[in-house]
Amino acid sequence: MRLVLVGPPGAGKGTQAEFIAERFGIPKISTGDIFRANVSGGTELGKLAKQYMDAGDLVPDKVTIAMVRDRLGEPDASAGFLLDGFPRNVAQAYELDSILGDLGSILDVVLELEVDSEEVVRRLSGRRTCRKCGHIWHIEYDPTKAQNICDKCGGELFQRDDDKAETVRHRLDVYAEQTSPLIEFYSGRGQLVVVDAIGPVEDVTERAINALVEATDAAEAALAVEAAQDSAS
Ligand code: AP5
Ligand code: MG
Ligand code: ZN
Numbered sequence: 001m002r003l004v005l006v007g008p009p010g011a012g013k014g015t016q017a018e019f020i021a022e023r024f025g026i027p028k029i030s031t032g033d034i035f036r037a038n039v040s041g042g043t044e045l046g047k048l049a050k051q052y053m054d055a056g057d058l059v060p061d062k063v064t065i066a067m068v069r070d071r072l073g074e075p076d077a078s079a080g081f082l083l084d085g086f087p088r089n090v091a092q093a094y095e096l097d098s099i100l101g102d103l104g105s106i107l108d109v110v111l112e113l114e115v116d117s118e119e120v121v122r123r124l125s126g127r128r129t130c131r132k133c134g135h136i137w138h139i140e141y142d143p144t145k146a147q148n149i150c151d152k153c154g155g156e157l158f159q160r161d162d163d164k165a166e167t168v169r170h171r172l173d174v175y176a177e178q179t180s181p182l183i184e185f186y187s188g189r190g191q192l193v194v195v196d197a198i199g200p201v202e203d204v205t206e207r208a209i210n211a212l213v214e215a216t217d218a219a220e221a222a223l224a225v226e227a228a229q230d231s232a233s
Contacts, residue, residue, distance in 0.1 A: 001026055001080045001216065002105060004087065004096075006182055007113035009171045010120035010127070012197050012204060015136050016113065017084040019205045020212070027076045030084040031064060033134065034071070036160075053162055056170035058088055058178060065095045072099055089178040090185055109215050110186040111208060113197035117172055124168050128157040142201060 001024045005013045014030060021028035035053060038046030045063065052059045068086050071077065087093040100106055115123075126139040128148070132155025137144055144150060148157045162171065186192040193211045197204050 001082075001212070002100070002108045003081070003212070004083045004107060004110045004186075005085075005113065006110055006179070006186075007197065008115065008117070008120050008175045008179075009168065010123040011113040011115045012123070012201070013084045013113060015201055016197075016205055016208055017082055018135070020111075020208055021082045023209055024080065024082070024212075026080040026082055028082045028084060029068070029071055029077070029086070031068065031086040031088075032084070034067060035059060054167070056162055056167040056174060058174060061089070061091055061095070064088075065092060065099075068096070069099050072103065078103075087182060090181055093182055093185055107191060108219065109193055109212060110182075110191050111212060112183060112192060112194045113204070113208075114194055115197045119198060120172065121165075121168060124163045125165070127163055128159060130155040131158055132156070 003020070003024075003026070005017055005020075007013055014033070017028045017030060032053075035046070035049040039050045039053070040046070045067070048063065049059045058064075064086065068083075072081065083096075087096050096107065123138065123141070126141065128137045128139060128144075129135070130137070130150035130153060133150060133153040135150055135152050136142075137150070137157060144157065149155070150157060162168075183192065193215045195204065195207045195211050
C-alpha cells in the first residue's frame with residue numbers, strides 16, 4: 001500500500017496515520033514530524049524549517065522534496081508507506097511521481113480526511129503531543145488520565161508552537177490556496193478516496209480502513225481484467 005493522507009491542519013492526519021500504518025504494516029512518514037525532530041535536534045534543516053513552520057508557511061519545496069526523496073529511498077519504505085503531510089502542493093505531487101518512478105513504483109491511493117474549519121480550530125486549540133512517543137492527545141476529545149502525562153509511555157506532553165490561533169488561521173489559508181488543489185488533481189486521476197473525518201477517532205479509523213481496502217481491491221480487480229484482456233487479444 002502506497003498511500004498519501006491529505007486534509008486541512010487538524011483534520012486528524014497524524015492521529016489516523018498511526019492506526020492506518022499499523023493496520024497495513026507500513027511505515028508512517030510525516031514531513032511535519034521530521035521537521036519538528038530536526039527543530040528539537042537543532043540541525044541546520046531544523047533551523048531553516050522553524051522559520052517557516054512558526055509562521056504557518058510551507059517550507060521551500062527544494063528542501064522538503066530532497067528530504068522525502070531520501071526517506072522514501074530507505075529499505076523500510078520499499079514495500080509501501082503512508083505519507084502524512086506530503087505532497088502539499090501540485091509541484092510536490094509531480095515530484096512524488098518522479099521519486100516513485102525512479103524507485104520503480106507508483107502511488108496507489110490518496111485519502112482525504114474531510115472536516116469543517118470550526119472543528120479544525122477546536123481540535124488544534126486542544127491538541128497535546130507526547131514528547132517521547134509522539135502520540136497525539138486532545139484535552140477534551142481524547143484526554144490523558146493525568147494532566148500533561150502520556151498514558152502510553154509516561155512522556156511529557158507539549159503544545160505545538162504553530163497551534164496559536166493566528167498561526168492556525170494562516171495555516172488554513174495556506175491549505176486552501178496551495179494544498180486543496182491536490183484534491184482535484186488526484187480525483188482527476190481516479191486516485192482519491194474521501195472519508196468523513198467527523199466523529200469518534202475509532203469510527204473515522206474504521207471508515208478510512210474500509211475505504212482503503214475497497215479502493216485497493218477495486219484497483220486490483222481492474223488490473224486483473226486488463227491482464228485477462230491483454231492475454232485474450
Ligand atoms: P504538519 O505537522 O503536517 O501540520 P498540519 O498539516 O497543519 O496538520 P496537523 O499536524 O496540525 O493536523 P493533523 O491533521 O495531523 O491532526 P492531528 O491528528 O494532530 O505540518 C506542520 C508544518 O510543517 C507546516 O505548516 C509546514 O511549515 C511544514 N511542512 C510539513 N510538511 C510540509 C510539506 N510537504 N511542504 C512544506 N512544508 C511542510 O489532530 C489534531 C487534534 O485533533 C489532536 O488533538 C487530536 O487528538 C484531535 N482529533 C483527531 N481526530 C479527532 C476526532 N475524530 N475527533 C476529535 N478530535 C480528534
Ligand atoms: Mg499532523
Ligand atoms: Zn507517549
